[in-house]
Amino acid sequence: MKNVFRSSTFIDRIETSLRQGEATVYLKDGNIYQYSNVSRRAIVNLSVNENLSLGFWFNTNCAQSNRAVLVNKSWETPWLTKQELDEDYSNIIDEDLQDLVNEYNEEYAQVNAY
Numbered sequence: 001m002k003n004v005f006r007s008s009t010f011i012d013r014i015e016t017s018l019r020q021g022e023a024t025v026y027l028k029d030g031n032i033y034q035y036s037n038v039s040r041r042a043i044v045n046l047s048v049n050e051n052l053s054l055g056f057w058f059n060t061n062c063a064q065s066n067r068a069v070l071v072n073k074s075w076e077t078p079w080l081t082k083q084e085l086d087e088d089y090s091n092i093i094d095e096d097l098q099d100l101v102n103e104y105n106e107e108y109a110q111v112n113a114y
Contacts, residue, residue: 011054016043023068025058034072035062 008028015024021040025033042061046052062068 006050006054008054011058014046014054014058016046018043018047022071023062025062032072032074033062033070035068036071038062038068039065 010027012026012028014026016022016038018040021036021038021043023035023038023043025035027033039061042057046057046061062070
Protein backbone atom coordinates (compact mmCIF):
# COMPACT_ATOMS: atom_id res chain seq x y z
CA MET A 1 0.00 0.00 0.00
CA LYS A 2 1.21 3.47 -0.84
CA ASN A 3 0.09 6.52 1.13
CA VAL A 4 -0.52 9.76 -0.73
CA PHE A 5 -0.53 12.92 1.37
CA ARG A 6 -1.39 16.34 -0.03
CA SER A 7 -3.06 19.43 1.31
CA SER A 8 -6.80 18.96 1.10
CA THR A 9 -9.72 20.40 3.01
CA PHE A 10 -11.70 17.15 2.75
CA ILE A 11 -9.26 14.23 2.53
CA ASP A 12 -6.54 13.37 5.03
CA ARG A 13 -4.80 10.74 2.89
CA ILE A 14 -5.36 8.03 0.31
CA GLU A 15 -3.79 4.58 0.50
CA THR A 16 -3.56 2.75 -2.81
CA SER A 17 -2.57 -0.73 -3.92
CA LEU A 18 -1.64 -0.85 -7.58
CA ARG A 19 -1.36 -4.64 -7.58
CA GLN A 20 -4.84 -5.18 -6.13
CA GLY A 21 -6.50 -2.14 -7.69
CA GLU A 22 -7.71 -0.85 -4.32
CA ALA A 23 -7.92 2.53 -2.65
CA THR A 24 -8.65 3.43 0.96
CA VAL A 25 -9.64 7.05 1.47
CA TYR A 26 -9.27 8.62 4.92
CA LEU A 27 -11.37 11.75 5.32
CA LYS A 28 -10.53 14.49 7.80
CA ASP A 29 -13.79 13.93 9.68
CA GLY A 30 -12.73 10.36 10.50
CA ASN A 31 -14.73 8.51 7.86
CA ILE A 32 -12.92 5.79 5.93
CA TYR A 33 -13.97 4.46 2.52
CA GLN A 34 -12.45 1.36 0.90
CA TYR A 35 -12.87 0.75 -2.83
CA SER A 36 -11.93 -2.19 -5.01
CA ASN A 37 -11.68 -2.42 -8.80
CA VAL A 38 -10.17 1.07 -8.95
CA SER A 39 -8.50 1.91 -12.24
CA ARG A 40 -4.81 1.07 -12.05
CA ARG A 41 -4.11 3.84 -14.53
CA ALA A 42 -5.78 6.29 -12.13
CA ILE A 43 -3.70 4.94 -9.23
CA VAL A 44 -0.49 5.46 -11.21
CA ASN A 45 -1.67 8.95 -12.21
CA LEU A 46 -2.26 9.81 -8.54
CA SER A 47 1.23 8.64 -7.62
CA VAL A 48 3.00 10.42 -10.48
CA ASN A 49 1.04 13.67 -10.79
CA GLU A 50 1.78 15.67 -7.63
CA ASN A 51 -0.53 18.51 -8.68
CA LEU A 52 -3.60 16.29 -8.85
CA SER A 53 -6.26 17.19 -6.29
CA LEU A 54 -7.10 14.36 -3.87
CA GLY A 55 -10.75 15.38 -3.81
CA PHE A 56 -10.98 15.46 -7.60
CA TRP A 57 -9.25 12.07 -7.84
CA PHE A 58 -11.55 10.56 -5.20
CA ASN A 59 -14.73 11.85 -6.82
CA THR A 60 -13.70 10.84 -10.34
CA ASN A 61 -12.16 7.43 -9.67
CA CYS A 62 -14.03 6.19 -6.61
CA ALA A 63 -17.22 7.93 -5.51
CA GLN A 64 -18.70 8.67 -8.95
CA SER A 65 -17.01 5.92 -10.92
CA ASN A 66 -19.07 3.26 -12.66
CA ARG A 67 -16.16 0.88 -12.26
CA ALA A 68 -15.04 1.17 -8.61
CA VAL A 69 -16.92 -0.78 -5.96
CA LEU A 70 -17.40 0.49 -2.41
CA VAL A 71 -16.24 -2.41 -0.25
CA ASN A 72 -16.44 -0.89 3.21
CA LYS A 73 -17.22 2.39 4.86
CA SER A 74 -16.55 3.27 8.44
CA TRP A 75 -18.17 6.24 10.11
CA GLU A 76 -15.62 6.45 12.88
CA THR A 77 -11.88 6.12 12.92
CA PRO A 78 -10.97 2.79 14.52
CA TRP A 79 -8.04 4.38 16.32
CA LEU A 80 -7.51 7.47 18.41
CA THR A 81 -5.44 10.41 17.33
CA LYS A 82 -2.40 11.24 19.45
CA GLN A 83 -4.16 14.33 20.80
CA GLU A 84 -7.22 12.30 21.87
CA LEU A 85 -4.96 9.72 23.45
CA ASP A 86 -2.99 12.35 25.35
CA GLU A 87 -6.09 14.21 26.55
CA ASP A 88 -8.45 11.38 27.47
CA TYR A 89 -6.45 8.29 28.21
CA SER A 90 -2.98 9.29 29.39
CA ASN A 91 -3.84 8.74 33.07
CA ILE A 92 -5.36 5.33 32.44
CA ILE A 93 -2.43 4.19 30.35
CA ASP A 94 0.11 5.51 32.87
CA GLU A 95 -1.71 3.76 35.74
CA ASP A 96 -1.99 0.48 33.83
CA LEU A 97 1.63 0.65 32.81
CA GLN A 98 2.70 1.35 36.37
CA ASP A 99 0.62 -1.60 37.63
CA LEU A 100 2.28 -3.83 35.07
CA VAL A 101 5.76 -2.63 36.06
CA ASN A 102 4.96 -3.22 39.73
CA GLU A 103 3.69 -6.72 38.96
CA TYR A 104 6.86 -7.61 37.06
CA ASN A 105 9.04 -6.16 39.81
CA GLU A 106 7.25 -8.29 42.41
CA GLU A 107 7.68 -11.44 40.32
CA TYR A 108 11.35 -10.62 39.75
CA ALA A 109 11.88 -10.07 43.49
CA GLN A 110 10.19 -13.39 44.33
CA VAL A 111 12.22 -15.36 41.79
CA ASN A 112 15.50 -13.83 42.94
CA ALA A 113 14.69 -14.23 46.64
CA TYR A 114 15.27 -17.99 46.50
